[in-house]
Amino acid sequence: MKTPLLSSEELTASLATLNGWAVEGKEIVKTFKFAAYLAGIDFVSKLGHAAEAMNHHPDLIVGWRKVTVKLSTHSAGGLTELDLTLAREAEKIASA
Numbered sequence: 001m002k003t004p005l006l007s008s009e010e011l012t013a014s015l016a017t018l019n020g021w022a023v024e025g026k027e028i029v030k031t032f033k034f035a036a037y038l039a040g041i042d043f044v045s046k047l048g049h050a051a052e053a054m055n056h057h058p059d060l061i062v063g064w065r066k067v068t069v070k071l072s073t074h075s076a077g078g079l080t081e082l083d084l085t086l087a088r089e090a091e092k093i094a095s096a
C-alpha cells in the first residue's frame, strides 16, 4: 500500500516533537554533529542498517565530525510517516 503524503499540519506537529529538523522543499534535513569523524561513520552505518530494514533510505552527506541526513519518500513525491519514523530512528541512534 502506498504511504500517503503528510499534510502541512501533520508535518508541523510532528517536527515540533523532533529536534533540529528543517523542511527544505520535499525533504526534511538535519546535520548531526559528532565528537570524532569515526563517530559520524558509525552513525551512518547504524542508520544505513535501520534504513535497509525499513526499505526507506536517506540521502547522507558525510563531513568532518558531521553527517547531514535528508529524508523524503520518493515514491510518494514528498514527505510521509516513513520519513518521520526514520528521523526518530536517527535521533535514537545519535543519542545512544
Ligand SMILES: C[C@H](O)[C@H](O)[C@H]1CNC2=NC(N)=NC(=O)C2=N1
Residues within 6 Å of the ligand: 055, 056, 057, 058, 071, 072, 073, 074, 075, 076
Ligand atoms: C523498490 C523499493 O521499495 C523502493 O525503491 C524504495 C527504496 N527506498 C526508498 N527510499 C526512499 N527514501 N524513498 C522511496 O520511495 C524508496 N523506495
